[in-house]
Amino acid sequence: MGRYLARRLLESVITFIxxxxxxxxxxxxxxxxxxxxxxxxxxxxxTLAQIRTKFGLDQPIWLQYIKxxxxxxxxxxxxxxRTGLDVSTSIRHALPVTLQLAVFAIAIAALIGVLAGVVAxxxxxxxxxxxxxxxxxxGLSVPSFWFGLMGILxxxxxxxxLPASGFVSVFDDPVxxxxxxxxxxxxxxxxxxxxxxxxxxxxxxxxMGTDYVRTARAKGLGGGQVVFGHALRNSLIVVTTIxxxxxxxxxxxxxxxxxxxxxxxxxKLTIDAVFTRDYxxxxxxxxxxxxxxxxxxxxVDLLYSxxxxxVRVGGAAL
Amino acid sequence: xxxxxxxxxxxxxxxxxxxxxxRGWVRLRRNPLALGGLVVVVVALLAAVxxxxxxxxxxxxxxxxxxxxxxxxxxxxxxxxxxRDQLSRVLYGLRVSLSVAVLAVGLSLVxxxxxxxxxxxxxxxxxxxxxFTDTLLSFPFLVLAVGLAAILGPSLTTVTVAxxxxxxxxxxxxxxxxxxxxxxxxxxxxxxxxxASDVVVLGRHILxxxxxxxxxxxxxxxPAAIIGEAVLSFLGVGIQPPTPSLGVMLSAxxxxxxxxxxxxxxxxxxxxxxxxxxxxxxxxxxxxxxxKESPR
Numbered sequence: 236m237g238r239y240l241a242r243r244l245l246e247s248v249i250t251f252i253x254x255x256x257x258x259x260x261x262x263x264x265x266x267x268x269x270x271x272x273x274x275x276x277x278x279x280x281x282t283l284a285q286i287r288t289k290f291g292l293d294q295p296i297w298l299q300y301i302k303x304x305x306x307x308x309x310x311x312x313x314x315x316x317r318t319g320l321d322v323s324t325s326i327r328h329a330l331p332v333t334l335q336l337a338v339f340a341i342a343i344a345a346l347i348g349v350l351a352g353v354v355a356x357x358x359x360x361x362x363x364x365x366x367x368x369x370x371x372x373x374g375l376s377v378p379s380f381w382f383g384l385m386g387i388l389x390x391x392x393x394x395x396x397l398p399a400s401g402f403v404s405v406f407d408d409p410v411x412x413x414x415x416x417x418x419x420x421x422x423x424x425x426x427x428x429x430x431x432x433x434x435x436x437x438x439x440x441x442x443m444g445t446d447y448v449r450t451a452r453a454k455g456l457g458g459g460q461v462v463f464g465h466a467l468r469n470s471l472i473v474v475t476t477i478x479x480x481x482x483x484x485x486x487x488x489x490x491x492x493x494x495x496x497x498x499x500x501x502x503k504l505t506i507d508a509v510f511t512r513d514y515x516x517x518x519x520x521x522x523x524x525x526x527x528x529x530x531x532x533x534x535v536d537l538l539y540s541x542x543x544x545x546v547r548v549g550g551a552a553l
Numbered sequence: 554x555x556x557x558x559x560x561x562x563x564x565x566x567x568x569x570x571x572x573x574x575x576r577g578w579v580r581l582r583r584n585p586l587a588l589g590g591l592v593v594v595v596v597a598l599l600a601a602v603x604x605x606x607x608x609x610x611x612x613x614x615x616x617x618x619x620x621x622x623x624x625x626x627x628x629x630x631x632x633x634x635x636x637r638d639q640l641s642r643v644l645y646g647l648r649v650s651l652s653v654a655v656l657a658v659g660l661s662l663v664x665x666x667x668x669x670x671x672x673x674x675x676x677x678x679x680x681x682x683x684x685f686t687d688t689l690l691s692f693p694f695l696v697l698a699v700g701l702a703a704i705l706g707p708s709l710t711t712v713t714v715a716x717x718x719x720x721x722x723x724x725x726x727x728x729x730x731x732x733x734x735x736x737x738x739x740x741x742x743x744x745x746x747x748x749a750s751d752v753v754v755l756g757r758h759i760l761x762x763x764x765x766x767x768x769x770x771x772x773x774x775x776p777a778a779i780i781g782e783a784v785l786s787f788l789g790v791g792i793q794p795p796t797p798s799l800g801v802m803l804s805a806x807x808x809x810x811x812x813x814x815x816x817x818x819x820x821x822x823x824x825x826x827x828x829x830x831x832x833x834x835x836x837x838x839x840x841x842x843x844x845k846e847s848p849r
Contacts, residue, residue: 246687253688261700372836376829378780380787381803381821388817392810487693491784506788509699521700525691532690 239540247533254525255307258518259300307522313515315508322519325504332402332500333489339416340424340485341478348428349467349474352435356443357462367432374429379488383422383495390418400497419496423488431478438470479535483528577765580841587837593830601648608641612797621813631815633805639816642797643823649798650827653713654778658771660717665724666767670755672725673732682729686722694719698781702790712791716781720774727770731763765842772835776828783824799824 287293291302306313312322355367391399398415405412442448443466451465490502497503501520508516581587600607609629616636624631630639672682689697701715735741736759744758785791786800794801799820806816 246684249684250687250691253684254691257688261704372829372832373825376776376832377825378783378821378828380784381817381824384803384807384817385821388810388814392814483693487695490693490695490699491788494788505696506699509790517700521692521696524693524696528691528693529687532687 240537243533243536247529250529251526254529255304255522256300258521258525259303263296303518312519312522315513315516317508317511317513317516322515325516326501326519326523329499329501329504331404332498333493333502335405335412336416336419336423336489336492336498336500337485339420340488341427341482342424343420344424344427344431345478347424348431348478349435349471351428352432352474353439353462353467355432355436356439359440367436371429371432374425374432377425379422379425380491380495382425383418383492386418386422387495402498402500419492419498422495423485423492426488427478427481427485430481431474434474434478435467435470438473439466442466442470476535476538479531479538482531486524486527577838577841581837584837584840586833587841590830590833590835590837593826594834597647597827597830598651600644601651604641604644604648608638608644610638610641612641612645613637613795614641621809623813624815630819631813633802633813633816634809639802639819642802643799643819645797646799646802646820647823647827649709649792649796650779650782650824653709653716653782653792654775656713657716657720657778657781658774660713661720661724661774662767662771664717665721666728666760668721669725669728670732670759670763673729674736674751674755674759679729682725686725689718689722694777694781695784698785699788699790702785707790707793709792709796712782712785715785716778719781720778723774724767724770727766728763731766732759735759735762765838769835769839769842772831772838776831776835779824779828779831 284293291299294302303313310323312326314320315322315325318325351367351370355364358364387399390397397418401415403411403415405416439462443462445466448461448466451461456464486502489500490505492498493500493502494506501524504516505520505524507513508520604612614637616632618636619628619632620634620636622628622632622636628638628640630643632638633642668682668685672679692700697719698712698715701718702711705711705714732755741754741758744754749758782791782798783800783803786798787804789804792798792801794805802820803817806813806820809816
């Protein structure tokens, strides 16, 4: 276990370093001069030079990189070239929005996915299984942004039940927060729900055929107790791990969901930064995203190796 | 003589894919959902190819006498704020979506398969290629695609390249693990013992046998590519108006929610039907070729 842990940690560190290089160089490849974008259309060379010096854009690229990494490791991601605000402060403000949205979305996805998966596995070859499978397939096929548009069209425009946009923190006003986040969370969670449903279903089908479930039945336990107390409890380990792998996908989903529902979160920060060529901001958000991604993957891999020892023994071969 | 023939290159290579593949097709034909998916995909492909013939109006034909018309006999899917026929635009949009999907998936196969084969076959290349895929995978698809679109400037080529690059890690992983699996099998060992060069082993023994899995991977990547195109164009970093892409149409529909809600409905329905068809076909192919890997 120690060797596996060390290897995965080393791999993650190397990946992280590569990511910082890609982020740093990728941003330099963007067209347009950030100094010019900052100074506006009618700018004289003196102003441009002043801005370049101020943001360190006139230094050699490797020096800019080393400075960048050094500052980033100290929590300083630079200043937005658009708003002049601290990048890390902007991220700190945006992150709670996305986190609240993500937690809500995961809760909805887990609830729907696990229930539908259990129903589909226990009631095999019935209308219930077909319905659950059908909904899961739809969840995978309907693009979430269109799902969001249809939600707004139905529940905000045609029947104004829910707000179409805006954000209220759950800590300020739980009721309003729920109303504002309900649609975005369903939109963001729909794909995850479908994946969780499929995983739960296959894990449950396997579990229902095992000896310990037969033993539980033979002991005279009720159907519900066998399904939820025995089969589901064991299935959830695998389901949690596989759902964990999908968490990174939520970050992608949040980008588009926040754009549609105008939520001032991390995803919207990303898109706005790309559109305004806000170099430091793009670097900051991609770095944070990629780090989170690497961290999640490492955690999931380690969890996996705890559940399935074959991963760490045969991991090098397959 | 016959004993020598057993281990020669051709016998070993030809037999395995044919039987495995044929059994797969027989299984696929017994799966009504997968056949339904296949029909949807074929119809969509035909509609896209024949868009110029079957659409009632040219895609950019404006008619200011009939702007924002709801669906009618004349305009089956209604018209937009410039009086353009939505059915025609959806058909042309389908052409754009499908060509992006085919090109993007093809491109990620062209880049990813050799990398996956090499990294699975030559152990010393594996860490390099694996770090490369990990790095690519560290960026969420949309962040990567939006970033690339920003670098290359919004256009059809950009969208295709961005989606292709986002698809490369998946292709590498699949072809790498297939190579690792096949490398350990007897017929490959026999070919190596027979003196076959690495190129022959990879190209004639491993690649043909990995094909089924790669086809499944392609059908998984295709709906993602179609949705990816729509999302990027919707965000404004993809295909630009007036080109009738499904994402562009949805983006243009957003401010017209109250006056023309149908504008937001039909392009989305087209995407859903297309991706649903591809997903059904993909699930069916996976069940048919690789029942063990199936989530069902």
